[in-house]
Amino acid sequence: MVEFPGSVCRVAGLNVPISGGGYFRLYPARVTSWLLQRTLETTQQPFMFYIHPWELDPDQPRLTGSFRSRFRQYQNLASTERKLDWLLPKFRFGTMSESLECCGSTQPSIMNQLNSQLLQTDVVGTSVVLK
Numbered sequence: 376m377v378e379f380p381g382s383v384c385r386v387a388g389l390n391v392p393i394s395g396g397g398y399f400r401l402y403p404a405r406v407t408s409w410l411l412q413r414t415l416e417t418t419q420q421p422f423m424f425y426i427h428p429w430e431l432d433p434d435q436p437r438l439t440g441s442f443r444s445r446f447r448q449y450q451n452l453a454s455t456e457r458k459l460d461w462l463l464p465k466f467r468f469g470t471m472s473e474s475l476e477c478c479g480s481t482q483p484s485i486m487n488q489l490n491s492q493l494l495q496t497d498v499v500g501t502s503v504v505l506k
Contacts, residue, residue: 379471382422384410395425400451404458408465415466421474430455 381394392398393410402410414422429435433452437445469477 377471377475379423379474382411382414382424384414385417386410386413394423396427396430397447397450399424399426399458400430400455404461407458408462411466421469421477423471424468426455426459431459 381392383390384393385391391410393402393407393414399407411422411424430452433455435452437449439445440448
């Protein structure tokens with residue numbers, strides 16, 4: 376099992392989450408692009424980005440709940456597809472398997488480095504891929 380920590384970008388001493396999902400919906404597209412580019416330049420490593428299929432459906436049924444829950448679930452759904460279409464040509468995206476092949480995933484030192492970076496962040500998110 377391999378763990379992919381959620382990507383963050385260090386800005387003004389803070390770890391800003393940039394992995395996708397809700398953060399992608401909340402940030403303007405140009406801010407997301409800038410954060411991803413900055414992360415690539417400073418870490419020289421691939422970033423982890425994801426999006427849930429439901430985030431591309433602005434017409435999904437609305438459920439009741441607290442303001443916070445509804446905001447987290449539905450905010451900016453109408454613009455997600457347009458933002459994704461704008462972002463995709465700006466970077467080379469691939470699968471997690473391709474990232475593992477590219478970066479020599481079988482070497483324990485790389486996994487130790489990733490785990491070390493994960494422990495140093497203020498914001499933690501993960502995705503898991505079974506091999």
